[in-house]
Amino acid sequence: MIIGLTDLEEVFIKDLNLQFLQIYKVNSLLGSGAFGVVLEVTNLISKENSALKIICKRDQSVYNVLIKELDILRELSHPNIVRFKQILHSPDFAFIEMEKMNGGTLQELLNKHPQGLEECTAAAIMKDILQGLCSIHDKNYIHRDLKPDNILLNAISAPGEANVRYQAKIADFGLSAEIKYGIFSGQNQIDDRMGTTLYMAPEQAQGQLYGKRVDMWALGIIMYIMLTGTHPFVKDSDNEYSYSNRIASSDLQVSKNLQPIAKSLFQHLCSRTLSERYQAAQAIKHPWITRNPHDEVPCTQADQMRIMEASTFFKRAQSALLFMAVAKVSSESSIGNSLSTDYLKRIEECSAGESVTSGDATTNETQC
Ligand SMILES: Nc1ncnc2c1ncn2[C@@H]1O[C@H](COP(=O)(O)OP(=O)(O)O)[C@@H](O)[C@H]1O
Ligand SMILES: [Mg+2]
Numbered sequence: 001m002i003i004g005l006t007d008l009e010e011v012f013i014k015d016l017n018l019q020f021l022q023i024y025k026v027n028s029l030l031g032s033g034a035f036g037v038v039l040e041v042t043n044l045i046s047k048e049n050s051a052l053k054i055i056c057k058r059d060q061s062v063y064n065v066l067i068k069e070l071d072i073l074r075e076l077s078h079p080n081i082v083r084f085k086q087i088l089h090s091p092d093f094a095f096i097e098m099e100k101m102n103g104g105t106l107q108e109l110l111n112k113h114p115q116g117l118e119e120c121t122a123a124a125i126m127k128d129i130l131q132g133l134c135s136i137h138d139k140n141y142i143h144r145d146l147k148p149d150n151i152l153l154n155a156i157s158a159p160g161e162a163n164v165r166y167q168a169k170i171a172d173f174g175l176s177a178e179i180k181y182g183i184f185s186g187q188n189q190i191d192d193r194m195g196t197t198l199y200m201a202p203e204q205a206q207g208q209l210y211g212k213r214v215d216m217w218a219l220g221i222i223m224y225i226m227l228t229g230t231h232p233f234v235k236d237s238d239n240e241y242s243y244s245n246r247i248a249s250s251d252l253q254v255s256k257n258l259q260p261i262a263k264s265l266f267q268h269l270c271s272r273t274l275s276e277r278y279q280a281a282q283a284i285k286h287p288w289i290t291r292n293p294h295d296e297v298p299c300t301q302a303d304q305m306r307i308m309e310a311s312t313f314f315k316r317a318q319s320a321l322l323f324m325a326v327a328k329v330s331s332e333s334s335i336g337n338s339l340s341t342d343y344l345k346r347i348e349e350c351s352a353g354e355s356v357t358s359g360d361a362t363t364n365e366t367q368c
Pocket of ligand 2: 033034
């Protein structure tokens, strides 16, 4: 009997090609998601405890898409991304061995704190997720399924510390995708159920082209839930359809107010205007994350554009002023030129007169 497994799951485990049981000793069920179960196992060769995700190969189309998770996990090696160890195959199943996280999921932690987490705990978890996300986005992947169920925790309290501290890691890359030219443009069988509606960005919900910023929206929702215990935009009367429509179409009002610095970050994560929404590299520098109120609130892309426009305007104004100044000087100098030309002409005339005078002095003198 494996701790935590239902009878059905027991049957499922026994039904697996048992080859893997000679490599792994199954200890308990860690969780199950949309695409399979995750077991805590001991690797009998390395003697390490691991998490083993089992993916059924029978539905080939789903399997082909999910197996991408491996390519992505192999490429992503970061302290805030759950570590891939190895993959084994049987005819019917793939077994993905990963590092085992000891603190459960962020969702489980939130379940224990329905009013929300301490602000510094929430900020530390956000920072960890952002660090992992920077690495994912740098490699041109999007996660597309960020939610508390897919954030795993290690409890890392030092002895004698009153509050438990957590290290957070991003897991479950089953729905991740590579992006090209900043957007996801591929199609696959499970596109229509990408992510969970509650964490889905408006552009994704509307079926528009989307990019890295869908992960930032999801992170904003996670942040808000961590701080308040509630979703910012869901109403009691909502169903999936009404919610998707609302986030896509109207002015969004949050259910509870946040402290100003937290609110500033949240608004820059859950902004419907893409250019007002932070990228991971900007969000990680926000004072709510750094916990240093003297740090400046980072600029969004829209801010940068405004600054560029203002500086272009300033440069144009400068050029215009310079042009006017040059024009003035040159016009003054052309007046000067014409004055001097007139002057020269007059000098010439005078000289000519003198010469006349000198030639006909009497006449001149008479005239004078
Ligand atoms: N490395 C791990 N360490 C501990 N628990 C894990 C680990 N990976 C997954 N789990 C547990 O299994 C659940 C499902 O795993 P996940 O990778 O999200 O699968 P799915 O793609 O089916 O959603 C998680 O929510 C978590 O409870
Ligand atoms: Mg999952």
